Amino acid sequence: MMMHNSLARRQQGAALLVMMLVVIVGAAALLVSKLDRNASRQSQSSTTQASLASAKQALLAYAMSYPDRVSGAAAQLPCPDIDTSGVTLDGEAHEFDCGAAGETMLGRLPWKTLGIAALTDGAGECLWYAVSGDYKSAGAATAAMLNPDSSGQLELLQSESGAVVQGQTAASRPVALIIASGPVLGGQTRQALGRPGQQCSDDFNRQAFLDDDAATGVSNASVSGSVAIEQFVLAAGVVDGFNDRVLPITRRELAELVYQRHDFETRIRELTHALAQCLAAHGKSNPGGVTDLRLAWPSPVPLTDYRVDSQYDDAGSGILSGRLSDVVDDSNALTGNATSRVLTDCSPAAAPLWDARMLSMWQNWKDHYFLYVADAFSPAAAVPSSCGSCLTVDGSGQYAAVLIFANRRLQSAAQSRDAPPFDADTRDDIGNYLESRNTTLHPYLAGNADLESRPADATFNDILYCLDTSLTVSAC
């Protein structure tokens, strides 16, 4: 009996120990698996962030080196990969089928065009990418003018508050967005990878990847298909039915790449010098002979569309200060000059510094060029051309004309260079381009005007090239 009792006790004890062990191991397993799940969720999110950041770096690098690959071009971004039909493949930018000029495009990140591996987010999905119409490198649909003052066409809202987090002003509107679609949400069906070696899905149905935000009513999957400001949504926290992650690229980030290149000023000076040579060559080709050095009138400062070459036209202007003209028929009516376009028709024979890339460089920077012409050298002046009172720069010289490059916007002068259709026109004010006397002397009517030139600082950054009374060009 006693024996039996002790036996029972021992059995119970052992079973309890074993049970405890089972419970502890079970709990440990549960804990580890939960930790693992947390860790993997965190690592998914950090993978997404890292991929978005790599994509942004690659896009900025692509834009920065674009002018080196395509001579004279601006710092453009690639078109998205829109589908795999036709001549373009997985990861290639749809450069020649990329919407109308100015139309914002949404598709996959063109990783192959960028030269990088196919970046995926934490859910293993390839990244998506939207690019502003004016910034896309799209063959014939490329913007007629692109420089760091061109504004983006994207607007970023926050799901939780509905507030515009980026894009209240022209300067803050993103020029491009990179979007990570995240895992599948209810209602989304995504095609799996099919072909061997394929990096991203052939499924270009954006609705299956990018989400509709219920709070703001904005869909990240749709763009309007016309020239408009396109809205996208990001969420700061967890929002039901929305798991896109969005990283914007601002025009400032692109602008810094352009301005920080240490060959920027050299190249701009070359261009300005060459443009001044073209103008001089035009004056020297008047049918009146070597004594007739009359030049062309500038174009008005306010234009209907600053992007269009043919707007830079001296039509009926008869003014002596304004934008550098390309179309000069009205001046030619007085001078008899046969060359109707000063810059488009310019050639290295006439202007030694002129080369093939100069015309596209001018096209991208054309709103930055301003011209003062001495009244003695205007189309309406008497021949032979000679100076009574011509232009001077800081009190010295006698110049027939002065060409000015406006350079980057100055914070100190609160310069703003926005334009319709999305913003009020501030390009119509020469004070948003030039500084000090170069601004206040406009409109210049007759007599002596003393322009200003000095090394760039926080309040002045105009670059001047002068044509003397025999139309010889020099920096001044």
Added chain:
Amino acid sequence: MLTKFRTGSFSQQGGFTLVELAIVILIMGLILGGLAMPLSTQLDNARIRETRTALQDIDDALQGFAMTNGHLPCPATPASLGFADVSGGGCVAQHGFVPASTLGVSGPRNGDNLLLDAWANPFRYSVSAVDADGDGNWDFTAPGEMRDVSLGVLDPDLTVCSTATGSSATACAGPATTLTDSAPVIVFSMGKDWSTFTSADQQENVGATLAGGPTATSYRVPADNVAVSRRPGEQAGNEFDDIVSWIAGSALYHRMVSAGQLP
């Protein structure tokens, strides 16, 4: 007394274990097995992550080197003990190892002082040997050559394919299998199963050998400008676990321009 003891001992053994113990062992086996499985996967994943991070560090160091020196370093060879192997101004090998000592990258090294991945196998490093102006200097490794050749002309030629099928020594089978055909640099790890490379894709990455270090080890290195990068696979004859990384030309130029080394 004796009987009593024997009886007691007998009933002690029979009354409890056999069934219970079997169940307990079964349960514990299941739990431990369930734990151990993800543990080994996790270990593999951690090694893959570690190697990816190391590759990222190497990419950063290469770009940093280019930002300060204006060119990329030559690959290391077993004989150069972790330094870029340069001879007469040119590189001794186009395909070799990460010159970790030249770059100042830290990490485990082997007996030939080569930088190791998480599986204790050296990282491989290839650099484009293109010579656009035909002056005998490789564009990307000769000092000053990138600037001389100029940004608009530089066109590196290292190629990464998604499969070795149909690839040549200079190109992939076609555009559909080309991941890039213009990388200046490729760095890769041979992955977990580095000692076996039976599939065509893995052989493509290490078609040649390089030896000559103090340990007299003969290492596999790339034989040509074409590498393969694809998703890992275990299917017999089609295994792949190499982790391949390359730098985009534009990314390299971007960093060098911002550092004033170009244009």
